[in-house]
Amino acid sequence: MLGDLNKKELIDLLESQVFGRLGCSVDGETYIVPINYVYRNNAIYAHSGNGKKIEMMRANPKVCFQVDEILDTFRWKSAILLGDFIELEDEERQQVMQGIIHRIMPLTDRPTEQTSHGIKPEEQTNIVVFKIEISKVTGKFETHDITSF
């Protein structure tokens, strides 16, 4: 059975995952990259080194973000978010960077790296911290029972 995820199921999915795929496009060229993220208050928070995706999002801030949980071909959930790329600065940037580190690092077994996220302090200044302010979310699921597929 195919169905739509309701609001609670969408938020549960976004909160339970730490990887999503970010899609951006400029002049008809589309680009997708997997990124770590934190979902909070109707926004996706993430960071990235300067590079192609940052350049593209600066040129066209209308982006897509997709998160899923796939067991197999017949059992999956997927959320598709449309939103706007916004670069963060100063204090908000620092707070978000700390939030990302705390969300992502417990998933690894490397406690000695927890304060740095494996990134040297001098490298952190070259990192772009951004949010995607969500304007639209849709989600679909398929269940285990395929007799009604």
Place this chain on the structure above:
Amino acid sequence: MLGDLNKKELIDLLESQVFGRLGCSVDGETYIVPINYVYRNNAIYAHSGNGKKIEMMRANPKVCFQVDEILDTFRWKSAILLGDFIELEDEERQQVMQGIIHRIMPLTDRPTEQTSHGIKPEEQTNIVVFKIEISKVTGKFETHDITSF
């Protein structure tokens, strides 16, 4: 350590996975959906019901396809493909549909459904079968050792 996947590693990744994320864009709006696929002869083969992604790819056949294998934040592989959406017809369409069924169905534990992919014959006629002819592939990986990150 971050690095680039070489050609063999890229092909191994594309052949080992069955889910990828398809990205398309029209008029600056980007859309990503997870799909089952088969990789063969420098192309991605897949199917879909008529819907938003098919309409978008008909409007702008330049698409992006992304495949990854993620263990955790510090151990992953990801391939990004750029290519052109081409709808398949007649005999090629039938052959590809069978190929997709045979590639995807062994992953499930539902042998009684193997001949239909869980899709009734009358529904198969409404399905669009397509390939993405790859024009560019790049791939990156990150390894277990984060001391050099």
